[in-house]
Each structure stands twice: as structure tokens, then as C-alpha cells.
Amino acid sequence: MTLAGKVILFLGLSSSFPRLAAAASGTLPIEALRQLITADPRHSRTIMWQSKTPLEGCRLQYQGPDGAMKNLPVNMESLDEDRVVNYYYTCYLKDLAPDSTYHYRIWQGNIATPWQNFNTAPAEIDAFSALIFCDSQCGKTYAGWGQAFRTVWQRHANAHFFAIVGDIVDNGQQEWQWQNFFANLEGVLPQHIYVPVMGNHECYSLIWKFCRPRRYELSYNLPANGSPELQNHYYSYDYGPVHFIVLNTQMLELKDIHPDLLEKQKTWLRQDVKNHRAKWQVVLMHKDILAYDEYQEGSKTMMSISDVGYALMPVFDELGIDLVLTGHMHTYRNRGHIHHLQPAEKGPVYIMSGPIGNQQYTVPADKTFDRSAIYQPTPENYLLLNASNEKLSVTCYTVNGELVETYEIKK
Missing domain, CATH: 2.60.40.10 (Immunoglobulins)
Incomplete structure (x- = not known):
């Protein structure tokens, strides 16, 4: 090939x-x-x-x-x-x-x-496509996830790599979860470069308490971030005209284990962006920047900007991040540009997608920030990211092949 x-x-x-x-x-x-x-x-x-x-x-x-x-x-x-x-x-x-x-x-x-x-990738990559999945976690069986993965790759056979943006499994310590996740990709997983992102469900113990995501840490050896105790939690890589930044949004789940996670990550993020001046800067992180009816311990609210949003959006503004792709809420929402915590015509573009697994919810609208949304309850869906020097293009499809939306960013 x-x-x-x-x-x-x-x-x-x-x-x-x-x-x-x-x-x-x-x-x-x-x-x-x-x-x-x-x-x-x-x-x-x-x-x-x-x-x-x-x-x-x-x-x-x-x-x-x-x-x-x-x-x-x-x-x-x-x-x-x-x-x-x-x-x-x-x-x-x-x-x-x-x-x-x-x-x-x-x-x-x-x-x-x-x-x-x-x-190996070519020395010069002018344009490429990648598949972005969110929330592959499943209940009872991962057979649907495996079939969805194969269906999507057959549809987009030229994609260069895929990412799973958190909640890879439903419980981070359960053996059957990890075994079934991998078993349902047998024979096809080695064919594609895999970009894993940690989610909150990787940080749940057998009794559904917060825990160190040890199985995630051992399952994925990822680019170094200079912090041995947080190795494999966050990292970055270059692909063509894009610098990808993978962040860990589990500050709540890991607060007793890594209380300095946010500050260490922000310090690393600033230096990482300084060191990698690609045409585009794209962030992959699990939790979204809006709450969507999920209670936020920091802001004591269930709507508008989430605790993760308050923590990271000002840094994204500062660093000129172009695109932020998230999951967590198991639905598709395009918020367009947000700058200084307000809808805008400049600043990072924020797009949330998922699920690709079989855990489906009904998610309320955010009338302030949502520019477009998929119907509820949300079917399995994914993103196709196309990147070139001229533009970033993000298209959401359902696994059944229904086109939801295409959004382009140019600069």
C-alpha cells in the first residue's frame, strides 16, 4: 500500500x-x-x-x-x-x-x-485525512463498535490515522471491557495508526470510584511529555501541516492522585506550542468546554461553560489554537468560533462529536453557543478531518453514512 x-x-x-x-x-x-x-x-x-x-x-x-x-x-x-x-x-x-x-x-x-x-509517512505531506471517533465505550458487547470501525474504514480507506477521543472503554479496570474492545478490532487494528486520548471512564475502578488509569497507561506508550509521573496522559505529534495536541481533561477524577495535573499541563502546552509552529494547531481532548446539563463542581452550574472550558479556553485563545475536537456528551454539536468565552467570529473552533459506541443519550441544547446539532437521541457518528495548507475541513457522518454537516476553517 x-x-x-x-x-x-x-x-x-x-x-x-x-x-x-x-x-x-x-x-x-x-x-x-x-x-x-x-x-x-x-x-x-x-x-x-x-x-x-x-x-x-x-x-x-x-x-x-x-x-x-x-x-x-x-x-x-x-x-x-x-x-x-x-x-x-x-x-x-x-x-x-x-x-x-x-x-x-x-x-x-x-x-x-x-x-x-x-x-512511514512521506517527508512532505501537503494534505491528508484522519478519522476522529469519540466514546467507543459499550455496554454488554463491543461487537457494534467493531462493525462500526470496519464500516467507516471501508468508506474512508485513504485516511492516514484514527483517534479515539476518550472513553475508549466504559470502565478502566474491567478486564472484559478491554478484552472486548481489542478483540472486536482483531485483524484490522494493526492496519492503522492509532491516536488514543484518555477519558474519564478510563479513570473508574471496579467499584466505580475514581482511580489511577493504570491499564490505559500501560496499554499506550505515547510521545514523551517531560513529566514521568504523567507520561501517556498528554502529548503532541506533527502530521503534515498540522500540530496535534492531545490533552488530559480528567482533573476531577485525578485530583487526589495528580492535584497539579492542570497546571503542569498548561505549562507544557505553552512550551509545546512555542516549539511547534505548524500552519494549524489542533487539540484533541475528551471532556467538552460546555456543561450540557452535567453538574460542574467548580462553577456550581449545569449549563454554559464547563469547568474544563474555564480552565483551558483562555489558554487556547492565548496560543492561537485553531480547532478543538471533544467528546464526552455523546452527541454532535458545532459551536463555531468562541473567543474570550463568548461566541465570536475569531478564536478557536469547538466541535464535539460521538458516540461511536452503543451508549446513547439525549443531550439538551445550549442556546448561547450551539450553532448546529444532530437530532436526538444521537446515532453513532464520527468525524472526517481533512487538512491542507489552505484549510481544515471537518465533516460529521453517522455510521450509516448520513451526512450531518461539513465545516471549514481557512486562514
Whole structure:
């Protein structure tokens, strides 16, 4: 495939690699093979997987366009939670050539997985598209989520990557939630670069109390943010003319664990934007900037601007953020530009979408800020983001293919 960043199942490579074919017998008990976004997808890639038994001495073997075969060590971490031990494996590939195909497999002893491949992003990306999902959390079964994911990718086969903007699962500590989320993507998840965003439901314990999102932290090794205790909570990456900023909006859920989350994040955000002057600055974060009938502990209200909005919108104004994409409320709302906490003709554009999972609600309107909305209760929906040097275009579709709206930003 020529599309940057895509990974497809790559079989039948034994003829290309005769020295290695004889060892690829048996199977390795790996689960949820996935590729994750890196700070620069042109030159690097993170490959992760997990298992229920430790795979001692396993490594990742890969070959690039120069034909040289390389072996990389694998980092392993474990988590004993919900009566199950899971082992998480990470391998980081760096110094890769842009716009090139790489083949890889996981290797332990005399057993190896089938070959996979991925393409690095081109050195210059003038335009691209990406899929934005929100709230994939499900009740009872994730089969609908898996089918929705496949349907959307078939419709937009040229998308370069996808993001899930929080509430990936319904409960962050339940084994069946994570197992079903990943199991329903089996065979297709390795084909696409994955951009995860933490949501509040990743911070719920087995008894639905706030907790450290340990399973999320171990499931996704993401670009460094300079804060070891908050690694994988927030990060950024470049793709073509866009600098993407992924934020953690769980200040309420993590207040006893990370009371300084907001201030550390704001300090990092200011420096990050200063260091990355792309044409466009796009924020991905889970909780929305409006309350929509959800009680806010800080402002003691259930409507208008949320606590997250009060905390972050002035910083977005200050930094010249172009677009903020959120989820959390399980519906689509376009608020257009908001500046100085008021509807405006300048300032960041705020668009909320979701759900892509099967948790559906009826959400009241905000007559001050809503410029457009989908009908209620909201069906499963997603966003297609198209980016070029000339404009950002955000289109909302239902999973069934109904066009909801297209909104463009130019500057």
C-alpha cells in the first residue's frame, strides 16, 4: 500500500526471507497487536501488543528498504488487575526512512508471528485525512463498535490515522471491557495508526470510584511529555501541516492522585506550542468546554461553560489554537468560533462529536453557543478531518453514512 502510516497484514513473505522462514512455526499467544502514533511518524513507529503469559526474550525483527534485517529488544510491563495478569510489550522503531515500507514480526525462540508491514509517512505531506471517533465505550458487547470501525474504514480507506477521543472503554479496570474492545478490532487494528486520548471512564475502578488509569497507561506508550509521573496522559505529534495536541481533561477524577495535573499541563502546552509552529494547531481532548446539563463542581452550574472550558479556553485563545475536537456528551454539536468565552467570529473552533459506541443519550441544547446539532437521541457518528495548507475541513457522518454537516476553517 502507498498510503502513509498504514499497516496491513502481510503474509507469504517466507519466499522473500528464506533464512527466517523455517523458524516461523507454531504461534505466539499475543493479543491486540497495534501501532501507535509517535511524535514524528515520518521517521518512527511504536508497536505494542500484550499477552496473558510472559514472553521471555521476545523481540521485534524488522527489515526496511535497504534490505538489512534488524532485531530490537522489547520492553515488558505487567498489571495484575480484575483477577487477571496482563503483560504489555512495547518496541520503538526510530531512524526510519520517510515514505518507505517496513516489514516486521514478533519473535521468540523458534516461533514467530506472521509478517506485518507498515509505511512511514512521506517527508512532505501537503494534505491528508484522519478519522476522529469519540466514546467507543459499550455496554454488554463491543461487537457494534467493531462493525462500526470496519464500516467507516471501508468508506474512508485513504485516511492516514484514527483517534479515539476518550472513553475508549466504559470502565478502566474491567478486564472484559478491554478484552472486548481489542478483540472486536482483531485483524484490522494493526492496519492503522492509532491516536488514543484518555477519558474519564478510563479513570473508574471496579467499584466505580475514581482511580489511577493504570491499564490505559500501560496499554499506550505515547510521545514523551517531560513529566514521568504523567507520561501517556498528554502529548503532541506533527502530521503534515498540522500540530496535534492531545490533552488530559480528567482533573476531577485525578485530583487526589495528580492535584497539579492542570497546571503542569498548561505549562507544557505553552512550551509545546512555542516549539511547534505548524500552519494549524489542533487539540484533541475528551471532556467538552460546555456543561450540557452535567453538574460542574467548580462553577456550581449545569449549563454554559464547563469547568474544563474555564480552565483551558483562555489558554487556547492565548496560543492561537485553531480547532478543538471533544467528546464526552455523546452527541454532535458545532459551536463555531468562541473567543474570550463568548461566541465570536475569531478564536478557536469547538466541535464535539460521538458516540461511536452503543451508549446513547439525549443531550439538551445550549442556546448561547450551539450553532448546529444532530437530532436526538444521537446515532453513532464520527468525524472526517481533512487538512491542507489552505484549510481544515471537518465533516460529521453517522455510521450509516448520513451526512450531518461539513465545516471549514481557512486562514
